[in-house]
Amino acid sequence: MDSTQSLEQLESEMLAAVAAAAGLDSLESLRIAALGRKGSLTERMKALGGLPADQRRAAGQALNRLKTTVEQAIDARRSSLAAADLEARLVQEAIDVTLPARPQPAGRLHPVSQTVDECVAIFGEMGFTVAEGPDIENDFRNFTALNIPPEHPARQMHDTFYLPERDDGSRLLLRTHTSPVQIRTMQSQEPPIRVIAPGRTYRCDSDATHTPMFHQVEALVVDETTHLGHLKGCIIDFCRAFFELPDLPVRFRPSHFPFTEPSMEVDIGCTRSRGELKIGGDDWLEIMGSGMVHPNVLRAGGVDPDRYQGFAFGMGIDRIAMLKYGIPDLRTFFEADLRWLHHYGFLPLAVPSLVRGL
Ligand code: PHE
Numbered sequence: 262m263d264s265t266q267s268l269e270q271l272e273s274e275m276l277a278a279v280a281a282a283a284g285l286d287s288l289e290s291l292r293i294a295a296l297g298r299k300g301s302l303t304e305r306m307k308a309l310g311g312l313p314a315d316q317r318r319a320a321g322q323a324l325n326r327l328k329t330t331v332e333q334a335i336d337a338r339r340s341s342l343a344a345a346d347l348e349a350r351l352v353q354e355a356i357d358v359t360l361p362a363r364p365q366p367a368g369r370l371h372p373v374s375q376t377v378d379e380c381v382a383i384f385g386e387m388g389f390t391v392a393e394g395p396d397i398e399n400d401f402r403n404f405t406a407l408n409i410p411p412e413h414p415a416r417q418m419h420d421t422f423y424l425p426e427r428d429d430g431s432r433l434l435l436r437t438h439t440s441p442v443q444i445r446t447m448q449s450q451e452p453p454i455r456v457i458a459p460g461r462t463y464r465c466d467s468d469a470t471h472t473p474m475f476h477q478v479e480a481l482v483v484d485e486t487t488h489l490g491h492l493k494g495c496i497i498d499f500c501r502a503f504f505e506l507p508d509l510p511v512r513f514r515p516s517h518f519p520f521t522e523p524s525m526e527v528d529i530g531c532t533r534s535r536g537e538l539k540i541g542g543d544d545w546l547e548i549m550g551s552g553m554v555h556p557n558v559l560r561a562g563g564v565d566p567d568r569y570q571g572f573a574f575g576m577g578i579d580r581i582a583m584l585k586y587g588i589p590d591l592r593t594f595f596e597a598d599l600r601w602l603h604h605y606g607f608l609p610l611a612v613p614s615l616v617r618g619l
Contacts, residue, residue: 271301272327279334285342292335302328369606373476373594376582377459379613380478383502384457386615387495389480392456394442396463397424397433402441406561407520415519420465422473435463439479439575440520443554446481447562452569454483459578469590476578483554483564483571489523492551492572500529500548504540504585505619512545521552521573540584548584549576 275295282288295302302324309321370378381391394402400411409415419437426432442458459478467473482491497511510530518524527549532542540546551574556566564571579591586605588594593601613619 268323268327272330275331276334279331279338282338282342285339285346288335288338288342295331296328302331366609368609369602370609371594371602372582372586372588372605372607373578375607375613376578376585377476377478379503379619380457380459380499380578382613382615382619383499384480387455387498389455389457392442392446392458392481393460394436394439394445394458396435396461398436398441399433400431402444403434403436403438406444406558407440408555408557408561409519413519422463422465437464438462439477440573442479443481443520443558443573444562447483447559447564452483452485452564452571454481454571456481467592469592470580472579472591472595474595475580475591477575478578479573479575481554481571481573483559483569485569487570487572489553489572492553492574495572496527496549496551496574500527502615503581503619504529506541509541510543513551514547516550516552518550518552520555520558521550522555524550524552526550527574527576538584546584548581549574551575 275291278291279288282291292300294300297303305324306321306328309317309324312320403421404413404416405411421437422435424433424435439458439460439462442456442460446454446456446458457478457480460476461474462477463474464471465473480495482495493513496513500511501507501509512528512530513525514528516524516526526547528545528547529540530542531544531546532539533544538546552572554571554573559566559569559571579594582588582594583591588605
């Protein structure tokens with residue numbers, strides 16, 4: 262075998278081995294065996310020096326050609342092995358994006374939650390923050406501080422649930438309205454005050470429009486120049502935004518609450534026909550109580566009535582939810598009937614806002 266033939270043989274062996282390499286690792290071993298520092302081709306290169314001068318040039322060129330051929334074969338094989346590797350990974354890690362989308366979440370937001378969120382959105386836009394108080398209150402904040410002294414007839418009208426008498430003879434109670442949060446707020450923050458207080462309230466009463474537990478939202482504004490015009494503007498804007506009727510008629514009717522002076526009940530326009538009630542129209546429907554905060558109440562909250570005045574109002578959340586969403590019986594709100602909730606409930610991710618709609 263002369264040296265040219267042996268190179269041809271070497272070439273075909275090497276190319277066959279490269280073509281047969283099953284993975285990137287074995288290909289790399291092949292490369293080292295041929296072209297590494299002690300590789301077979303490298304050794305041959307080194308041996309060139311021992312050849313007679315007249316053969317060296319031709320043998321060198323032949324070896325270089327072989328080296329290039331082998332290198333190219335290895336590079337080509339490496340790319341195709343890498344591509345095959347990637348292909349295999351893509352197949353293995355494939356995600357079937359054609360799967361059907363998940364069904365709508367089955368849960369619904371209760372109309373009371375939705376209505377609270379709507380109130381927070383509307384009053385939030387007007388600069389109110391949300392205040393809170395506990396369901397269990399003392400007699401002072403639920404009554405006395407609100408200008409309803411013991412023996413005042415208004416106490417009877419509240420059908421209060423009392424807790425058992427304590428050692429000192431006092432009794433805690435389930436708050437009969439959210440107005441005690443007025444006192445808590447005035448005691449804990451300096452004017453200017455602008456808060457709403459949504460929450461549970463309790464009265465011993467039950468029929469189609471009354472449940473022993475129900476919800477109210479209270480509003481309180483206290484500042485140096487707060488006046489009746491602010492009260493009216495605030496309530497009118499709220500009613501029109503909440504019922505989504507920009508020209509909804511709103512009427513203020515003189516009334517009486519111990520904790521406000523003057524006091525007004527607020528009526529909105531409605532239409533009654535064949536036992537059905539619609540919001541908007543020239544009949545009237547009462548929806549809340551309101552008034553300028555009584556000086557005695559400001560004083561009980563630690564606010565100086567000679568410097569500050571305020572307005573407050575309170576309304577039944579369940580009631581305005583029934584009106585807005587046409588729910589006929591209040592008792593169904595608290596029956597935890599999933600079919601009812603599915604019918605009257607709201608999609609949890611459709612968060613109400615004035616910009617996107619309530
Ligand atoms: N607390 C009153 C009620 O429960 C509502 C109200 C709140 C009236 C604030 C005037 C001012 O009926």
